[in-house]
Amino acid sequence: MLEQLMSLIQDNSQDAIVNNPAIPNQNNNAAMQTVFQSVVGGLQNEAQGGNLSGLMGLLSGQGGQGGSLMNNPIVAGIAQNAIGSLMEKFGLSNSAAGNIIAQVLPGVLSSMISKTSNPNDNSMDFGGIMGSLLGGQAPQQQQQGGFDFNQIGYALADGKLDMNDVMRIGGSLLGGNSGNAGGAGGGLGGLLGGLFGK
Incomplete structure (x- = not known):
């Protein structure tokens, strides 16, 4: 799951990070890694805090409020953390960091939702995501349990x-x-x- 998530972040970062003059080219990968860590950390906090229903709602495409993923409280928390990390690590202004996250995060999460809610696409599923967030259990181990x-x-x-x-x-x-x-x-x-x- 983590490899697929990083790949989605790379796919959605071309304009926001790679072609962004505010991020020097040598920092492109580090900036993408920062977004990745914020997404994983935010989802992990929700899973380990017991908010499985919130995560399931988000990843099944029912978690948007007012028609926007960014209005979801889980997503808003991830975005806030990611913006703060980008500002701290790369000296970006709040608006510059916010613009990056506003471009990257919705695309990444929309792709995750599309994959996890489609039974015919097994590149990402709830079992793999939850296993990664809750300590790396493989889906088949969860099923055996x-x-x-x-x-x-x-x-x-x-x-x-x-x-x-x-x-x-x-x-x-x-x-x-x-x-x-x-x-x-x-x-x-x-x-x-x-x-x-x-």
């Missing part, structure tokens, strides 16, 4: 969370599945099924 982040991500990708989604997620969390949600051994899925009369 009964927690399939991809299943949760795809359940939320349509912007709605219905009872079927809850049952699938509940089964995933405790190693059950939607097929046995109403029977014995259905874990959280079975419990939810009983509560809601499924």
